[in-house]
Amino acid sequence: xxxxxSEISDLIKDRRTIxxxxxxxxxIHREQVETILNNAIWAPNHGSTQPWQFKxxxxxxxxxxxxxxxxxxxxxxxGDDFKQMKFNKLKNRPISSxxxxxxxxxxxxxxxxxxxxxxxxxxxxxxxNMYLTCTxxxxxxxxxxxxLIYTAEMHSFLGLKGDDKxxxxxxxxxxxxxxxxxxxxxxxxxxxxTWVEE
Numbered sequence: 313x314x315x316x317x318s319e320i321s322d323l324i325k326d327r328r329t330i331x332x333x334x335x336x337x338x339x340i341h342r343e344q345v346e347t348i349l350n351n352a353i354w355a356p357n358h359g360s361t362q363p364w365q366f367k368x369x370x371x372x373x374x375x376x377x378x379x380x381x382x383x384x385x386x387x388x389x390x391g392d393d394f395k396q397m398k399f400n401k402l403k404n405r406p407i408s409s410x411x412x413x414x415x416x417x418x419x420x421x422x423x424x425x426x427x428x429x430x431x432x433x434x435x436x437x438x439x440x441n442m443y444l445t446c447t448x449x450x451x452x453x454x455x456x457x458x459x460l461i462y463t464a465e466m467h468s469f470l471g472l473k474g475d476d477k478x479x480x481x482x483x484x485x486x487x488x489x490x491x492x493x494x495x496x497x498x499x500x501x502x503x504x505x506t507w508v509e510e
Contacts, residue, residue, distance in 0.1 A: 327443050328494050330452030335409035335485030342370060344449070345412050348484065351445045355437035363431040364438050365419040367470050370412050377413055377481075378406040380469050384460050402458060411485030414442070415461075420475040428475070435479050446484050452491075454483040 345368050357363060369377045382403035389395070406413050418435050420428065439455055446453035460466055461478040470478055487493070 323444055323448055325496070326493070327447045328452075328496060329454050330487060330491075330494070331454045332405045332409055332411050332452075332483050332485060334487055334491050335411050335452055335483075336488045337410045338486040339410035340370070340412040340451075340485055342368075344451075345370070345414065345484075348442050348445045348449075349414070352438040352441045355434055355441050357434035357437075358426045358430050359424070361421060361424055361426055361431065361434070363419055363421070363424075363426075364435050365417045365472075365476065367415040367417070368412060369406060369415070374406040374411075374413060377415075378403055381406070381458075381460060384463070384465050388460065388463070398458075402460070405456070405483065409485050411483050414482040414484070415470050415478055416442075416480050416482050417470060417472055418477045418479055419472075420477070422474060432477075432479065439480065439482060442482055442484075450487075451484050452487045456481045456483060 349366055349368075352366075353362065353364065355364075382399060385399050385402050386394070389398075405411075416435060416439055418428075418431055420431060424431070443453050443455070457480045461481065466478050467476070472478065
């Protein structure tokens with residue numbers, strides 16, 4: 313066997329979504345994010361189009377993201393549509409800990425013969441690589457997809473062009489010292505698998 317399958321299986325099964333509310337103030341450094349993104353770009357992608365783009369928010373950059381998200385939410389949601397809890401999350405998550413935030417986008421080649429859906433699937437695979445790398449490192453991570461990321465304003469904020477699309481904000485950080493890594497469960501494959509053998 314080329315790799316330790318037991319360790320790989322354990323890593324996959326141990327991956328969890330851990331939100332920034334559970335991160336400590338210990339800072340994520342640029343070199344760590346570079347390692348995570350270098351693993352992300354080895355995701356499968358048809359035609360080797362490599363249809364991903366990353367914008368990393370660290371240090372004071374996180375305040376810019378916080379201000380943008382909270383201001384945009386206030387602009388888009390007024391009256392009864394405004395939810396204080398949602399506003400607080402958008403405002404506080406980027407700046408509440410030593411985390412890093414990566415805006416992950418689809419970078420679409422207008423000449424590409426690959427279907428957009430397949431390009432989106434490739435970016436999702438890159439995000440899974442990010443999740444698994446964070447898990448191996450003992451970092452918490454969270455793929456956040458608030459509706460605001462699909463707006464023209466977000467498109468402009470990230471400097472996206474044409475048919476490019478933001479597909480999520482990926483938060484990563486060190487869990488607090490008393491944080492207990494969550495357990496997970498899945499239905500057995502018998503519930504969702506059909507075998508065709510003849």
